[in-house]
Amino acid sequence: MGTNTTHRANAVLLMLVRNSELEGALSSVMQLEERFNRRFGYPWVFLNDVPFTDDFMQKMSGAIAGPVSYGLIPREHWxxxxxxxxxxxxxxxxxxxxxxxxxxxxxxxxxxxxSGFFYRHPLVRNYKWYWRVEPSVNFLCDTDHDPFLFMEENDKVYGFTITPYEWPLTVPTLWGAVKGEATTCLVDAQCCSTAGRVTEFTTTYPQYIAPNNAMDFLTDDGGETYNMCHFWSNFEIANMDFWRGEAYSKFFEHLESKGGFYYERWGDAPVHSIGAALFARKDQIHFFDDIGYQHPPFMHCPRHQTVRKERNCSCSPFGSFDYNGYSCLRKWELVARI
Structure with a gap:
């Protein structure tokens, strides 16, 4: 099938990758080109904290028919x-x-x-939408529609396929930085000693909290504690202007000032998830059930047999993570329906 150039979104396929991950990166790229991008011809951008080798660029460019760019991450962003x-x-x-x-x-x-810098890189600054792709992942179904245009035409800002629980030991004070409630001290007693005694983000900036938001996806007790649910950010189709906006920018600055990315191990998945859940309406967050995706050890396979057949899927819903005991999808579906 030829490339569809009649109408495309202002979008990019984006990968953060090391030179040593070339084999896994090629696997991911070749699958997504075959399953999706050969129809649409969206550009690729690859980012690295060190210069890409000639070997990496030659082999990667040889696997992609359309535009490709390679960028070095500024030292202060890394x-x-x-x-x-x-x-x-x-x-x-x-x-x-x-x-x-x-x-x-x-x-x-x-x-x-x-969490706070990829969307500022010069190579992606002029794009609005991105599809985050990681090395050594698998795309299990054909995608013959344009998810970027779907997001744009339906007023969506964030799309996901898998939603697990975060490891609590990595984020013991993250929710305290968001809500200001007392936080269980699992790692850093010095950091926890003042938890809950300061006014935190949602109290300081209530104007940024969206009406009809998805706060209830993140908490089971009205906001007192974080239930660890998050959208797994190794797959994201999202609006970079949302991250560049005032609400998320202030939010990231607030989190950055806490040092939790280094004193703990705050992941971009819970940070993005909290940002999307609080600053967007819940109907602006989309579950891409029709995109088959695997990032070991978890896999999502479309639930409907008709979709799997039409999309030539190479997966079974019996192996899907969707309703695993460690999945938050049931929680999301409940919140999204209300």
Missing amino acids: FQPDWIDEERAAANRAQMVADNVVYGGDYRNMCRFN
């Missing part, structure tokens, strides 16, 4: 800020490793970059 107390941060990393927290000793620069 590395730990100088004002972070490294002794305190190192002690907390060591504790997470001792507690067997997944990526407990790593991952922080990437989480901070994806």
